[in-house]
Amino acid sequence: MDNISVRVGTLDDLDQVMRLAQMMHEEIGITSFNPSLVLPGIYSALQQERGLMGVIGPIGGELEGAVLLTIGKLFYSDDDVLEEKGVFIRPDLRMAKGGRAGKLCDFCKQAADALEMPLMIGIQNDVRTEGKRRLYERKFGAPVGFQFLYDPRKPHEEQQEQHEAA
Numbered sequence: 001m002d003n004i005s006v007r008v009g010t011l012d013d014l015d016q017v018m019r020l021a022q023m024m025h026e027e028i029g030i031t032s033f034n035p036s037l038v039l040p041g042i043y044s045a046l047q048q049e050r051g052l053m054g055v056i057g058p059i060g061g062e063l064e065g066a067v068l069l070t071i072g073k074l075f076y077s078d079d080d081v082l083e084e085k086g087v088f089i090r091p092d093l094r095m096a097k098g099g100r101a102g103k104l105c106d107f108c109k110q111a112a113d114a115l116e117m118p119l120m121i122g123i124q125n126d127v128r129t130e131g132k133r134r135l136y137e138r139k140f141g142a143p144v145g146f147q148f149l150y151d152p153r154k155p156h157e158e159q160q161e162q163h164e165a166a
Helices: 011-028 035-046 100-115 129-140 156-165
Strands: 051-056 065-073 080-089
Touching: 011 035, 011 051, 011 065, 011 080, 035 051, 035 065, 051 100, 065 100, 080 100, 100 129
Parallel strands: none
Antiparallel strands: 051 065, 065 080
């Protein structure tokens, strides 16, 4: 499986990327999924307008995974940063040989190096968090902070149980 590689996504990948986005939302979405809000960001990244996508799979064919990167600004600066909006590997391939998630992480680092921008990447869900944390620490070093989600629609005890199960 050494032939697994990440390439820059193109508009030919649009349908497959949208499929992966829907799958990712079904697994880790916090709120409802609105394709009309997701599409412009993905479309722009596939055209390399203020972003880019790394994808695993043949052009126009079924994709195994992807990462969405956008170029944005922090609220306190005029400087651009590269922001990871989502890394996703199809569930049926997560345990397969090839290191897909690691290769997507490497793609992110290469993009940040090429663009000479800081990369902001993190884990924004509670699904298999510990394994992701270890991978990210190997690839990016120690974390610089933590992110928390408080959801008033769920009892605190339920949120605590989800966290402890992760």
